[in-house]
Amino acid sequence: MSSHAASTAADSVMHSVGMHAGSLAATGGSSPSPLWYATRATGVVALLLLTATVVLGVAGIARVDAPALPRVVRSGLHRNVSLLALAFVCVHIVTTVLDPFTSISIVNAVVPFSSSYRPLWLGLGAIAFDLLLAVIVTSLLRSRLPYRAWHAVHWLAYASWPVALWHGLGTGTDSRLPWLLLLDAACVLGVAGAVWWRLRLADSGNVRLAGTIATSAFVLATIVFVAVGPLQHGWARRAGTPGLGAARVLPAQVRPGRVTTAPGASRLTPAPGHGESAIASYPSRRLGGSA
Amino acid sequence: MTQHHTGVPRARGAGTGRLTSSWHASGRPATLREHTACYGPPPQLSGRGRRELIDQVAASGLTGRGGAGFPTATKMRAVASGRGRPVVVANGMESEPASEKDQALLSRSPHLVLDGIATAAESIGATEAHLCLPRSRAWLIDAVLAAQDERYRAGLDRVPVTVHAMPHHYVSSEETALVRWLSGGEAKPMSTPPRPFERGAGKRPTLIDNAETLAHLALIGRYGGAWFRRAGAGGATGTMLTTVTGAVVRPGVYEVEAGLPVGDVLALAGLDGASEAVLIGGYFGTWHDLRTVTDLPLSAAGLRPAGGSPGAGVLVALPPGACGLAEAARILRYLASQSAQQCGPCIFGLPAIADDLSQLAAGRPDGDPLARLHRRLPVLVSRGACRHPDGAVRMAASALTAFAADVESHARHRSCQAAVRGRQDTPQSVETGRRPEYADSRDTEQFWDDDHRPAGAQYWSEGRRGQPDGRARWNAAPQRTALLPVPRPFAEGDWR
């Protein structure tokens, strides 16, 4: 094999790897910590559990006789799944706070809109968490509270779940991934379906109409939001990821063909040239809010 | 305490009596001066006098005249010893369609009731009092307010009495419904405990008494408990007001000795000799074969062996041409429509048994309505927040017993003439779980006229002077099978 052909072959391999390497290289050079993955994973699981809780709460309490799942079981499941969801949300918050990649503090997790990282979307998460905490605490103390007070707070769950969903769509790193979009769609359909089914049992025609309209409007709004938000390019910047407001410079095109490097230098990591900067798909340590 | 005041006749077996004295004197509602001339000045109680009064009430044996028949002194003692400043509530609601005694008393002798409220308030140490009247009877409210005006100008009452115009449903006159409404809620019954005498209006111990009970209390305060006992028989003391309607020549409100035999009371009103059954106690009461009760005293103890109770002193004689089952079914449908819609057994159970009884009466059975009734009636007892379903069940069960022969003949021959004639008046079956629409019957105009005096009954017919009321007397003509007043249903949401 002539060295020429070999180097050509090597070049094309390097070319394909290099493209990916180029886009993956953070200016800081360090790889994302496992905590970041944990945050994303626990977030998704928490959303799934929260969805299950809401579906059980909406559709499960109806006076329908399902011998396989008697009412007692449904209500017990509702309670336990909600506690599990809360546990996952807490882990989600802890990993986020501990993650060195972002500077989200515990205060940001509880006080809405106080963070510098995607303040709106993270703030929604804080709101959802606060509401969920209120619902769960009052439910644990149900026997000591007047029934009306407990019931009124419990209705906040109807606010907590959509807020959590939109938090996930807006903040989430993975919002674009098809499997996660599918999961989100399934959650939306699950809750909307449960609400539509439950509305059929409502006594008042006005309630039925208002509820159906509200639920359908929410489903539509979510679809529209996903289409013009996370699915579009540049969402991370629009969402408020700090440091991405600077002028973007496209990475230097790695032209096919010969690449000359100094002997001994690794061919897999082209050193950034003058004027280049890489766009990170997640926040870099150097550019993130610091100190 | 002054004894016997001249002008107050002792109660005889029937007729002119104590509560009706001032009416007999003048033939019209008594002014304050006439009232005082007839009965004497109201008692002024001092510290020891309070305890003494309650003792006198205990000695008199006065029991509640609103239907429950609870010993009044016991209730007063419980309220006086409760925690908090007591409140007195006078119940002038009279939601029982077949009863008119409280309206008569309050419009003819309001000062007696107002005296009674003042006496009760002073004796238990209450600092405020309330008189609850239905807002559908504006004429009654005017009469009471006019009497209050007179007393205010005379500087009579130390305890202020507020007259309230309440929403008027069948269950709104229940004790806890009054308490709930006075505390700012709807006029619907509440779950007990706590009972009003422990924690009632505004969380304070509340004495709730029927208007007639308070009127008797006013006289006991003047003349003492021993005087009260001079009338009465058959285990009951004093006199009582009764409303006698139905197959009688002179329907009206009569004051009679408590414990007078049922047959005697009916005879006072001129009972149709061919009548065979009587409803005692009102829509909440019980049906009886006349032969079994005609000699029994009209008192709680006297009627207990027959499974009945005088209730608010209501007697309705069944006309000879009427079908008892059809009438009972009409009442049951009315009671079902008057549920406060709070408790499941009442919301669903009452329309179900009303439907069953209607099918039985109309001879159009769907399955076996009698068997369904026997199965459902015991299940509905004591499973509501108030005694509404209990009363309905008791009435229905007594109809099945008293008209057992009719039940059989309906089952065999599908119906009776009287029920067929009455069917035009009656609405179709009641849809379970929903508040039924009630068809207006001819009687609605005559018996339940919101802005006018109730027609069809004469008041104080015994020994009455002055002009008759001028309304048509209800005629027990055989072709009228619809006999019981069917009030117009009230608008949904009309509970505040």
Next chain:
Amino acid sequence: MTQKVQIDRTACTGHGLCADLLPELIELDEWGYPIVVDTVPPGLTAHARRAVSACPALALRLARAPRQHEHR
């Protein structure tokens, strides 16, 4: 001291969890509302408490049983 299950009839909306958890003492009528059949024997106290806390409408409570006539 025997206990009995007391039901606040205005709060009860007929969910029926009590009958599922305490079938020995609570039956449902044909419309789904509870009928208390008996007082609580000592062995079922824990189950009764669970039924009380499981009621979605908080309509149940445990109270001392009166010695007189039973109240459903």
